[in-house]
Amino acid sequence: MNAFRYAQAHDVASALASVAGDPGATYIAGGTNVIDLMKENVERPALLVDITGLPLRGIEPTAHGVRVGALAVMSDVADHPAVARDFPAVAQALLLSASPQLRNMATIGGNLMQRTRCAYFRDASQPCNKRAAGSGCGALGGVNRRHAVIGGSEQCICTHASDLAVALLAVDAVVHVRGRAGERSIPIEHFHVLPGTTPQRETVLERGELITAVELPAAAAARNSYYLKVRDRASYEFALVSVAAALDVSAGGRIRAARVALGGVAPIPWRAHAAEAALVGKPANAQTFAAAAAAATRGMRSYGQNGFKIALTQRAVARALAHAGGAA
Amino acid sequence: MEFGKVTRRRFLWRSALPTIAVVGLDPRLSVAAQAVASISVVRAQGPEPIPVTLNVNGKPHALQLEPRVTLLDALRERLGLTGTKKGCDQGTCGACTVLADGRRVNACLTLAVMAQGKSITTIEGLASGDQLHPLQAAFIEHDGFQCGYCTPGQIMSGVALLSEKRPTDETSVREWMSGNICRCGAYPNIVAAIRATAGRSA
Amino acid sequence: MNPLVGAPVDRVDGRLKVTGAATYSAEVALPNLAYGVMVLSSTASGSVAAIDVAAARRAPGVIDVMTSRNAPRVDAKSKGAGDRTLMVLQDDVVYYDRQPIAVVIADTFEHATDAASLVRARYAKAAAITRFDDAAEYKPGAGGRDPDLRKGDASAALAQAAVKVDHTYVVPVEHHNPMEPHATVAQWDGDRLTVYEATQGVVSARRKLAQVFGLPPTGVRVVAKFIGGGFGGKGTLWSHAVLAAMSAKLVGRPVKIALTRPQMFGSVGFRPRTVQRVALGAAADGRLTSLVHETSAQTSVFDEFMAGTGALSAVLYGTPNLTITHRLRRVNSATPTFMRAPGESCGSFALESAMDELAYAVGVDPIELRLRNDTDVDAQGLPFSSRALRQCLEQGAERFGWSRRDPRPRSMRDGRMLVGMGVAAATYPTHRSPASALVQVRADGSATVRSAGVDIGTGAYTVFTQVAAEALGLPVARVRMELGDSAFPNAPNAGGSTLTASAGSAIKLAALDARAKLLALAGNDPAALAGGADAIAALLRRAGLATLEGHSDAKPGDEQQKYAMHSFGAQFAEVRVDPDLGTVRVARFVNAFGAGRILNEKTAKSQFLGGAVWGIGMALLEDTRYDERTGRIMNANLAEYLVPVNADVPAVESIIVPEDDPHVNEIGVKGIGEIGIVGAAAAIANAVYHATGTRVRELPITPEKLLG
Incomplete structure (x- = not known):
């Protein structure tokens, strides 16, 4: 790990000012991602601004849902009764993430900002356009069992590692951020950006902008949401494929609203719009779910070792929809 | 109710709120005033060693540490508390598990400087004198270890699990202990030790 | 039969392990200890054409940077049974990815780790065989062992068989990943070398270290009181252990090298494909x-x-x-x-x-x-x-x-x-391999048993205590088992399911030797020993002896x-x-x-x-x-x-x-x-x-x- 200066921020504005104006500065909260990457020399910040003292830890039920402070740790959010009740996919995704220890440390804001587990990104001796622009993508033609089958580019086929973000997509969460220019709110679907030709850019945040809260809007579909994580071992592993499904089904069994989001398949948490379109207005049954599952994989391609994710995604979507629809 | 549209409407409505209501800042200051007032507020220290006080097992320890020193290395290399183990130094094995204000965390991904003000409990602080913590005794009785290297982390994690009031059926304990890898494969014995201890204290 | 052997006795080292008091190799506290961090290659074949260590040398706290230019000369080529060729900076050839190419030695772990990241190597790359399928198959002849066994005519019989199955099975490369990463603390006292090493065999490690450094075996001591899992991976001496001793020699201070988890996939062996x-x-x-x-x-x-x-x-x-x-x-x-x-x-x-x-x-x-x-x-x-x-x-x-x-x-x-x-x-x-043991009975009715064998988590401390206690007629609590020091009587590696058969037999024989001597003191009256610890204590006191020793040198016979x-x-x-x-x-x-x-x-x-x-x-x-x-x-x-x-x-x-x-x-x-x-x-x-x-x-x- 490189030597760095350390500062504690006591208010949001000073935190923003110190990071926005200093290209060598970065925030630290739970530290589970940035410390890990600093040990690999992937991140070498000159200044770490500790934001754990900021008053952004609360988890508050509101008239319209639940507002989760960016510094709330994963375990507290998962354990919150309103989250578990109204946004089961969110609680499930959190509890299927990492380990109890890491969930006690890692924050919601940090979770959204976490960087890919791509082995080429994490290994400073290897080519990676995200880490070293223009050096190439080692995963193309390399060890890519865990890599993206959709949304990648010639420059980058990494996957986003967050379970939470996938569940947030399915409940239409909104990310509140604060920059020097002020506050803005970003629907989670527009928060992460595809690698394209600039894989080093991962979110729409400007330098220094800080996530302050994530808002979970209450909705019938969110209450009927389900998170399915498929992995090799039974726990403590990143997803091979994950699915967050949310369904609002009428008393007559017709689907009024649907969200399908995928993890482990793309450089960003992936919203499967085609699958959603195949669901809305249809009866909530196995046939509909199968059609939606097939639609979810449209546009997916193999890069060598990861082609199995296409079939796996299809089956996982069908399974997750069955759960969300109460049929599993 | 139409799912997407409602949300979008609320998102616009929400963003129109005054900033203070959203981020919980000091309501006496405007955003601009806060930005201006704050420019030189954060005081950076390091990279050379800075004073760090760690409260470990009820005792304060005043140290001079570079900010990059992890809690794990501070315990092992500075304080001689080598019971907390370094298995991966990457948050992937749990051997370094300690309690921070009673909650289990990975010491390898915690900067010592950020552990200040917290009450840190390590394996060395678990027994009272010669009297082992019941879970320590249960690990011996159930042979919950072989080489012993992951054991302090397992026990600290198990102690936390018990205080978290998680369900203690076998499946739950397995899942809630999955952040601690045991390569010798003592898992079922670890589960037995935890369940026996839970049964005793219940 | 005495019920001690076979009984489900709790581990005698259990208390040390559940309280964090069991210390492993990287935890040995020595004054003036310096930290070594290896720099590993990022190419699988060729040579290090140039290595830039200037930035690392200038970094805070760095004591020295060891490369092939300044590394002490050692014998890295000689090999005994079970030895691996060591990659210890005697030349610039690179044979595999993550091969050691330098060691940065500094006053703290953080300084050494940071400085190691500043070392830059340029490679002259050579063609590498990285795919198993591309490598030519050959018949090994190492050790004069015939790798083949034939009886009858298997292919003819297969051709004529009523039922046949004929398939190919693949097991990939696997890595041991014991929870304790390999670690070495090396200290020189003049020409004498002491190494605290995460090893499954202190005697074999001593032999190898002595050979590498041209020392008599008596000039090297290897200690492994507790090791955090081995599974075979710690069964042979690897390059980092020698590099730690070389580093200690270079800087004139004790040096610790503890591998990182990624380095555990480098030069410390694996299960072959x-x-x-x-x-x-x-x-x-x-x-x-x-x-x-x-x-x-x-x-x-x-x-x-x-x-x-x-x-x-x-x-x-x-x-x-x-x-x-x-x-x-x-x-x-x-x-x-x-x-x-x-x-x-x-x-x-x-x-x-x-x-x-x-x-x-x-x-x-x-x-x-x-x-x-x-x-x-x-x-x-x-x-x-x-x-x-x-x-x-x-x-x-x-x-x-x-x-x-x-x-x-x-x-x-x-x-x-x-x-x-x-x-x-x-x-x-x-x-089974040859092994020796020493049993020392004391006048307080307790006994200490010594063997160089290492308890890698198998329970050797406990089962050996049981074996000795039963043979001596003492309770387990009165027998202290000391293991994991090459200064103790010879024992083979804890590997290949060998140690218990070998050292356990030696311990039993040494305990029986002590028992026989006690019996002789008692005028060959078994009743005089029936009282266990108190009787033994009384016997030694009467004889005016502070201690009594039993020895054994046990080895396999012709049973194989x-x-x-x-x-x-x-x-x-x-x-x-x-x-x-x-x-x-x-x-x-x-x-x-x-x-x-x-x-x-x-x-x-x-x-x-x-x-x-x-x-x-x-x-x-x-x-x-x-x-x-x-x-x-x-x-x-x-x-x-x-x-x-x-x-x-x-x-x-x-x-x-x-x-x-x-x-x-x-x-x-x-x-x-x-x-x-x-x-x-x-x-x-x-x-x-x-x-x-x-x-x-x-x-x-x-x-x-x-x-x-």
Whole structure:
């Protein structure tokens, strides 16, 4: 790990000012991602601004849902009764993430900002356009069992590692951020950006902008949401494929609203719009779910070792929809 | 109710709120005033060693540490508390598990400087004198270890699990202990030790 | 019989381990200790054309940077049995990715680690063989051992067999990943070297260090009081240990080198990739007429490592025609090494999968098929000193509930999940090496026992205490066992299930020697010793002795020439397979082992349990993944190199089939550390076939292989 200066921020504005104006500065909260990457020399910040003292830890039920402070740790959010009740996919995704220890440390804001587990990104001796622009993508033609089958580019086929973000997509969460220019709110679907030709850019945040809260809007579909994580071992592993499904089904069994989001398949948490379109207005049954599952994989391609994710995604979507629809 | 549209409407409505209501800042200051007032507020220290006080097992320890020193290395290399183990130094094995204000965390991904003000409990602080913590005794009785290297982390994690009031059926304990890898494969014995201890204290 | 031996005594080192007081090699506190961090290559073949250490040297706290330019000259070439060629900066040649190319030595861990990241190497790259399939196969001749065994004419018999199965099975590279990373603390006192080393054998480590540094064995002391798991990976001395001692010499201070987890995928060995062809020919009733077991395994371009992968095919079943061959392929990788049941674990996956396939081909129950092929002699005609395979299969089947199994593939379900039940037989040879021991009885009625053997988590401290206490007539609490110091009486490595048979026998003989001397003091009146510790204390006081010593030098006799000596077992797995997602979870596991005398039922069952857990990892998870373009391992951490976590492991029941084998050694033990893994992966793979109807012949069995 490189030597760095350390500062504690006591208010949001000073935190923003110190990071926005200093290209060598970065925030630290739970530290589970940035410390890990600093040990690999992937991140070498000159200044770490500790934001754990900021008053952004609360988890508050509101008239319209639940507002989760960016510094709330994963375990507290998962354990919150309103989250578990109204946004089961969110609680499930959190509890299927990492380990109890890491969930006690890692924050919601940090979770959204976490960087890919791509082995080429994490290994400073290897080519990676995200880490070293223009050096190439080692995963193309390399060890890519865990890599993206959709949304990648010639420059980058990494996957986003967050379970939470996938569940947030399915409940239409909104990310509140604060920059020097002020506050803005970003629907989670527009928060992460595809690698394209600039894989080093991962979110729409400007330098220094800080996530302050994530808002979970209450909705019938969110209450009927389900998170399915498929992995090799039974726990403590990143997803091979994950699915967050949310369904609002009428008393007559017709689907009024649907969200399908995928993890482990793309450089960003992936919203499967085609699958959603195949669901809305249809009866909530196995046939509909199968059609939606097939639609979810449209546009997916193999890069060598990861082609199995296409079939796996299809089956996982069908399974997750069955759960969300109460049929599993 | 139409799912997407409602949300979008609320998102616009929400963003129109005054900033203070959203981020919980000091309501006496405007955003601009806060930005201006704050420019030189954060005081950076390091990279050379800075004073760090760690409260470990009820005792304060005043140290001079570079900010990059992890809690794990501070315990092992500075304080001689080598019971907390370094298995991966990457948050992937749990051997370094300690309690921070009673909650289990990975010491390898915690900067010592950020552990200040917290009450840190390590394996060395678990027994009272010669009297082992019941879970320590249960690990011996159930042979919950072989080489012993992951054991302090397992026990600290198990102690936390018990205080978290998680369900203690076998499946739950397995899942809630999955952040601690045991390569010798003592898992079922670890589960037995935890369940026996839970049964005793219940 | 005294009840001490065999009793499920709690580990005598348990208290140290649960309180954090057991100290491992990296935790030895020495004044003025410096920290060494290795810089590893990022190319698999060629040479270091230039290495820029200027920035590292300028970095705060750096004491020195050791490269081939300034490294002390040592003998890195000589090799004894079990030794690996060391890569210790004597030249600039690079043979594999993550080979040590420099060591940065600094005053703190942080300074050394940071400075190591500033070292820049430029390589003159040479062509590398990074794909196993690209490497030419050759017949190894190391050690004068014939890697082949032939009896009858296996290929002719196969051609004529009524029933045949003939398939290829693959086990990928796996890494040991003990929870304690390798670590060395080295200290020089003039020409005397002391090394605190995470090793499975302090005596073999001392021999190697003495050879490397041109010292007499008495000039080197190696200490390993506790080691955090070995599994074979710490069974030979690796480059970093020598680099630590060289660094200490260079800077004139004690130096610690502790490997990072990614470095654990570098120069410290692994299970080699094996590709095995197993062909079985049988009569219509399933009796084997031919067995062909051909192994092709990975080794490095500079060392030859060969495990006896096919060896168990000469032991498990009788057949008139048998061919076992071993071939190697040289790859630009580090040298493979022993890993829990090296050979047998992989060989069993192939042979016992093939037996399962034969059972289906013949239409006979897999247990019945194995019983029909049971044998009283090994392939060379030697009788078994004892053999409990039949009892293990029968008792295990009973406990497991084998009779509930519907043999048809994909016929059993639990809700949505497919249920599969599988069995595999297991065997592992009984080894023994020379060993000595010292027992010192004191006038307070206590005793101290010393052996250089290392307790790697097997329970050696405990079972040796039991053996000594029983022979001395003392309670366990009055016997103190001291292990893991090369200054203590000779013992072999804790590896190959050898240590307990060897050092345990020596300890028993040394204790009996002390007992005989006590008896002589008592005028050969056994009644005078009946009072245990108090009687012994009184006896020594009367004789005016502060201490009394018993010694032994024990070694194997000619039993290896007379008998085939092996442990046997049967392992049963029940799996749940998600038919849509391809995920496999082991739901139940039952072991039955006949492994000689069990010294401690509790620690023995833990060994068997550990073997089953390793089998789960091998069957379902473990897979070191190389980028074949570069030869670099791309999952060098515990998040992507997957070993089982708690949630992967069900209840594991182990039945011990009692055996009283008078032939193996003085204490009747056969060794139990390895056999637990031997049949485990095959049992799981066979259960997966039973659940799904899909036969997976390449491990690990991951979802993509079952998606169909």
